[in-house]
Amino acid sequence: MNAMTHQFCAVESVRAGDPLAGTATHAARNLLISWPRSKWSRSLRKAKDMDPALAQQLDQLAADGRRVNLITRRRWPADLHRIYLFPEARSFDIPRHQLGEFLTAVAADGDLSGWNSSAVTTPLMLCCTHGKKDKCCAKFGYAAYRELARTARQEALPVEIWESSHLGGCRLAASVMVFPAMRKYGRVAPEQVLPFLRHEVADIPYLPCYRGHSLLSPAQQCAETAALRWLTEHNINAGVSVMPEQPTEGDDVTVTVQWRNRSDANDNEPVSGSLQVRCGTLEVVRLDTCADLDEGPSPSRCWVAKDIQPR
Template sequence: MSTRATQHFCARESLAMGDPLAGSAAHAERNLLLSWPRSKWRRSLRRASDMPDDVAAQLEAIAEAGRRVNLIHRRDQPGEHHRLYLMPENRRYEMPRAELPAVLDALQRGEPLTRWEMGPPQGSLLLCCTHGKKDKCCAKFGYAAYKALEAAVAKRALPFEVWESTHLGGCRLAASAVAFPALRKYGRIATEDVLPLLEAEMADRPYLPCYRGDSRLSPVQQCAQVAALEWLASCGIHADVTVAPSSKGHEPRQDWLQVRWRSAGDEGRLAVRCEPRMLRRYDTCADLAVGPPAASQVWVATQVEVAEGRAARVTSCS
């Protein structure tokens, strides 16, 4: 009797070893998202097998100038007719492939793209990484999450455009997604997370069970941000938070970070203790064959204290 070998995935290994989501949200603020059929994607996040050389060179130059470039895909988008989004500008354009070099040239020169512009997106863009040529976790878990998100949006006519995307970072955290223009980054999206995630995004707040943090913050600040949001949510408070930089530099042995929060009816200040942990994790499925690389540092929130607040009910949460 033959026995099928157990198939291993870096995402399952990451979850099993307690690799935290918070602190993993690094992502460029300036983005160019370009539709291209997924069947043509290559391992690079911005290359396709049938992409003209001049277009590939222009996209590389745009990326080198500081704007992240991702390819995106949706079945209803014609393969030879492209959709292009600029974020955080929240601008949307369409053009046939023959005109794409002119569009990218105008963008590089800072010239208006009025000729190709459509109206702004009718709601948020939700990109789900399905880049199987990069990592098999994104093919397995990412595509399942994409289909579930797409189905939920279509069934309920929700204000989202859901797209498949090339590599979004953190293959071990699949299924991964990014919401634009808010630039909220998510990981480990399971079927049961789909509807509450969409509901949270419609309310313009992060879905905390899958939230990785604000990409504009350092990893330790993201750790404090997520811990503060979770603590406040346990008190029934949905708030905006501002995290002060670490008082001990970018990589202290441990630190208390100050977090100010403001809700519709109250405000206050929390102190969050974050401590580093070292994990010998598998960052991608390719690591599974050779063993994990050198240990990586992650951050874990170990304590939240009330530093200041007018609401008596806040002081009782822990």
Template sequence: MTRQRFCTVESLEVGDPLPGTGAHPQCNLLISWPRKTWSRSLRIANDMEPALVDRIETLVAGGRRVNLIHRRDWPQDRHRLYLFPENLWLDVDREALPALLDALVNRQSLTRWSPASLTGSLILCCTHGKKDKCCAKFGYRTYQALARESHKQQSQFDVWESSHLGGCRLAASVIVFPALRKYGRISEQDVAPLIAHEAAGRPYLACYRGYGRLTPAQQCVEIAVLEWLEKQGISAELQIDDAVAQQDGAVVVPVSWYSGEGATGYLDARCETREISRVDTCADLDEGPSVSECWFVSRLIPR
């Protein structure tokens, strides 16, 4: 009998790293839409009217990422929208969506739809099985665990299923808004500490892919420095500067850290690349792996 293969399993087996894979646009629109009608596209459902599709594609062309989200208890013809970095949410009936998206395209006021400021946070877990089977196999059970644990901890997180978040091979894949922190390979054992860390405003390093606005090298540095500080019992905020290219192809990233107790410190992180042979999605399994370049931190140098 042929063993069923999953890109997530093969990614883990070849040592494909999580750090440096957390890139995500800052400008986002999330639209609740019944998952049963999702297509392979992260933003278009099979039952969307052409006029609505056109408006979504216009928003994307203007620089806003659009994802579909789903929750089983949400009405099918009533849509929850979230806007980032505006940190707004609003609920509209389906017939109002085209006009609302027109207002977004034209940068007009949304006052007529009564937007509200987001006071808590969102956790999105990719369950987009039509995009990649790993997101169905690993994503859905993680979503369920996140929803249960969020309720148990009485946290301020709204937990939703999501369409494709990037990095199917890293399922279960999660992003936290508005913090814009990405996670991967989340097991059920990781769920409780992840929510507890995020509730405290800190990344859960065991599954952390990086802060979405940093470059891959900077994300690797962010995680390496936070791990270094954690071993010393220090909780700190980081200031990560631009990478400085070195003659041998490496980069050096200057980092400053500031703890709540007033302590400060400065580091230089040397980053290098290595090649890894991997498949990016389950669709690539038949073709086999290709070579990709990954960043890693080779040295932390205190100043």
């Protein structure tokens, strides 16, 4: 038996010191479509029993810039497909025989009023359980998903929880993506689920597992996370705005992060401010996926926050 058989890229990622922050890149335009997990293939958007014409439509949507993921949850009907569109933040329930027509309208940015839809008004959380893609997503992802679903139900929290196909960063399993906030998380362990859910319901990033805001650059994500940690350490409950990165000495960049207190501050406390974060890269020797276990780790460049100063 291969000595690497019982190793997992997610475990090796922690050992290698592979950082979470700066790894949250994700497409802005998304289509999520429910499909039974037993039928998923290795592709993030294709199922084994999917009509070839439908698969081609999904490929074309992806080529046109809309990321497509398969999702599932327990007891959802196999022939009724829940579809979420973002950034539109709308959900649709489409019978299988109408999928082609619906996707044609989506691709053409056409009128979707002929289908019943609902606004997405609460956090929608996807947890990657795509075991056909990577065994870490089966082992760590499914454990996290079960606890997310159980805890949300037990605590009656206003969230939607779905299993998902590949979200990127298998080595960071369990991976979770939150819509419409566009926040991405990694290494979500079952014991972290309750505080994670409570933070997201309050629209506050959960820092122990935070990879960053998906629409920011990797350097901006690192700066955002560093600023949020600095504010927490200084007992400041604030929201942040991340400015564009600016080049500095060498390959480093500086990112200004502006903050504003979420609550009324005391008279002698500032209600807003800014932080300057210097970010650079470091080399981490890591595995990207479990498929790399036989060949072994390779060097990768990762963004990190090197220094932070109030302005």
